[in-house]
Amino acid sequence: MPQATGGDTARPELRYDGRRPSGMREPDPGPLGLQGKRMSLFSPIAALSLATIIFAIDTLTPFDIAIAVLYVAVVLLALNFADRRRILLIGAGCMALTLLSFILSHGARFDSGPVARCLVSLSAIGITTLLAAKVKAGIAVLGESERRYRHIFLATGVAILEMDFSEVGTAIAALKTAGRGIDAVRAEDPGFARRMLGKMRLINANDTTLTMFGAGSVADFRAALPQLAPKEMEGALWSMLSALWDGSTAYEAESLMGTLDGRRLNVLFTVAVPSERPELGQVLVTIMDVTARREAEDALHHAQAELAHVTRVATLGELTASIAHEVNQPLAAIVTNGEAGLRWLNRPEPELQEGRTSLQSMVDDAKRASAVIKRLRALSSKSTPQQAAFALDELITETVTLVRRELDGHRAHLSLKLDEDLPPAFGDRVQIQQVLINLIVNACQAMGTVEGRPRDLGISCSVADGALEMTVADSGPGFDPDTASSLFNAFYTTKANGMGMGLSICRSILEAHGGRIRASAAHNAGATFTVSLPAHKEAL
Numbered sequence: 001m002p003q004a005t006g007g008d009t010a011r012p013e014l015r016y017d018g019r020r021p022s023g024m025r026e027p028d029p030g031p032l033g034l035q036g037k038r039m040s041l042f043s044p045i046a047a048l049s050l051a052t053i054i055f056a057i058d059t060l061t062p063f064d065i066a067i068a069v070l071y072v073a074v075v076l077l078a079l080n081f082a083d084r085r086r087i088l089l090i091g092a093g094c095m096a097l098t099l100l101s102f103i104l105s106h107g108a109r110f111d112s113g114p115v116a117r118c119l120v121s122l123s124a125i126g127i128t129t130l131l132a133a134k135v136k137a138g139i140a141v142l143g144e145s146e147r148r149y150r151h152i153f154l155a156t157g158v159a160i161l162e163m164d165f166s167e168v169g170t171a172i173a174a175l176k177t178a179g180r181g182i183d184a185v186r187a188e189d190p191g192f193a194r195r196m197l198g199k200m201r202l203i204n205a206n207d208t209t210l211t212m213f214g215a216g217s218v219a220d221f222r223a224a225l226p227q228l229a230p231k232e233m234e235g236a237l238w239s240m241l242s243a244l245w246d247g248s249t250a251y252e253a254e255s256l257m258g259t260l261d262g263r264r265l266n267v268l269f270t271v272a273v274p275s276e277r278p279e280l281g282q283v284l285v286t287i288m289d290v291t292a293r294r295e296a297e298d299a300l301h302h303a304q305a306e307l308a309h310v311t312r313v314a315t316l317g318e319l320t321a322s323i324a325h326e327v328n329q330p331l332a333a334i335v336t337n338g339e340a341g342l343r344w345l346n347r348p349e350p351e352l353q354e355g356r357t358s359l360q361s362m363v364d365d366a367k368r369a370s371a372v373i374k375r376l377r378a379l380s381s382k383s384t385p386q387q388a389a390f391a392l393d394e395l396i397t398e399t400v401t402l403v404r405r406e407l408d409g410h411r412a413h414l415s416l417k418l419d420e421d422l423p424p425a426f427g428d429r430v431q432i433q434q435v436l437i438n439l440i441v442n443a444c445q446a447m448g449t450v451e452g453r454p455r456d457l458g459i460s461c462s463v464a465d466g467a468l469e470m471t472v473a474d475s476g477p478g479f480d481p482d483t484a485s486s487l488f489n490a491f492y493t494t495k496a497n498g499m500g501m502g503l504s505i506c507r508s509i510l511e512a513h514g515g516r517i518r519a520s521a522a523h524n525a526g527a528t529f530t531v532s533l534p535a536h537k538e539a540l
């Protein structure tokens with residue numbers, strides 16, 4: 001599976017072990033021409049020839065002008081081939097030649113004119129040399145920084161795309177001027193996002209991009225780019241356009257993308273718009289292949305769902321007495337009503353109306369038994385999670401009937417505080433029921449040791465800040481507040497036969513629902529578990 005690997009090698013193909021296409025391009029030399037060592041011989045020869053000519057003219061001709069000033073051209077030519085130290089040496093050499101010419105042509109005569117010309121030339125050469133050396137040092141730093149960024153650009157495990165979105169920017173600006181909103185455009189012109197994708201022009205892409213998408217060259221990738229966005233990517237495209245519409249300078253999303261060789265990748269992509277170029281002329285897009293991570297997460301979710309199922313079935317085993325009672329009660333009522341019905345009908349003068357009532361009661365009881373069995377089947381079945389709206393208070397009343405025997409067996413006194421006007425909850429009803437059963441069974445077990453004071457179990461539900469809250473509070477021994485964070489860890493248990501999975505599964509279930517669970521307790525004053533669940537959006 002393609003993934004970024006560690007190591008400090010500079011070769012991009014080792015940084016990303018996806019399939020590497022053939023014909024990978026060589027890194028271009030930088031715009032400043034600082035990468036290659038292909039140094040032209042022209043500049044040194046030209047500099048040497050120029051210095052010789054200036055020296056000859058300066059020494060042999062009697063002109064009253066500062067010919068030696070022309071040595072600055074030699075120093076400037078040296079910028080092309082010499083490093084900072086050599087530039088200083090060349091400058092010093094030019095100054096020495098200036099002095100030599102002066103001595104050769106004027107001997108020990110120090111007339112003010114020639115001396116002044118010589119001093120002007122020396123100052124000009126000196127200043128130019130110092131400036132050239134400074135510029136050279138600056139170029140060296142710039143070159144080093146360019147090399148570093150080029151290395152990062154090419155060798156990083158992240159695909160980096162330099163793109164031009166200016167046509168998209170123009171289209172958005174035109175729609176805005178026409179007074180349209182992105183939502184209206186989306187409703188009326190569903191093909192807009194895809195057309196905009198075609199207008200996003202790729203300027204350059206690093207090698208990782210080519211490797212990740214199985215492209216042989218930037219040109220191949222550029223040509224294929226619009227086709228690499230499958231239908232599933234359209235949602236992300238619309239949100240990106242909406243972010244650009246709002247003038248955001250950064251956007252991030254996860255999506256599916258295709259590759260040139262027919263693979264499908266889960267990618268995390270970011271779009272960065274430089275704040276100094278809001279017209280979208282130079283947009284940086286990075287793409288990270290998170291396929292392996294997604295697959296691992298899916299496998300983990302699958303394993304968690306399996307585990308949740310196993311513990312659910314185990315809990316059902318613990319609740320056998322309650323369940324048997326729940327099913328037995330309507331069955332016993334059916335028998336009683338059946339016998340009563342028979343008696344009414346067996347009379348010398350059959351009481352048809354009473355017989356009918358008995359039969360109706362039998363049907364009602366049978367329906368009740370069948371409903372209980374259906375609920376149990378849902379709890380023990382391995383069906384995939386179903387997301388739907390459901391009433392939390394009804395779920396609580398129904399669950400309490402399932403665990404009634406457990407409560408009675410532990411002599412727990414139950415008090416319910418339910419709000420019937422709650423907005424519906426949203427999620428998998430069976431999983432939330434599993435959470436509640438877990439909390440009730442834990443509370444009963446915790447209160448099993450309580451003697452000499454009431455064993456109270458309070459269950460309540462309410463709404464706070466748009467979220468539903470359900471609390472299960474017991475009057476058991478509670479727990480040491482220091483251990484509160486450990487309670488939800490897998491395999492944490494203080495029970496001789498405990499598995500330590502119940503609360504950990506409760507937490508995963510709630511997190512998957514966008515909710516959470518927390519526990520609080522005062523030593524010897526009971527424990528309270530609070531569950532928050534998002535309410536069904538449409539109901540709010």
Ligand code: ADP
Nearest residue numbers: 442443446478493494498499500501502503527
């Ligand atoms: P298990 O019930 O198998 O131990 P759980 O994950 O359900 O696994 O619970 C973990 C631990 O949390 C329990 O062993 C117990 O120490 C503590 N705990 C859970 N519920 C309560 C409660 N109501 N009161 C006190 N401690 C509790």
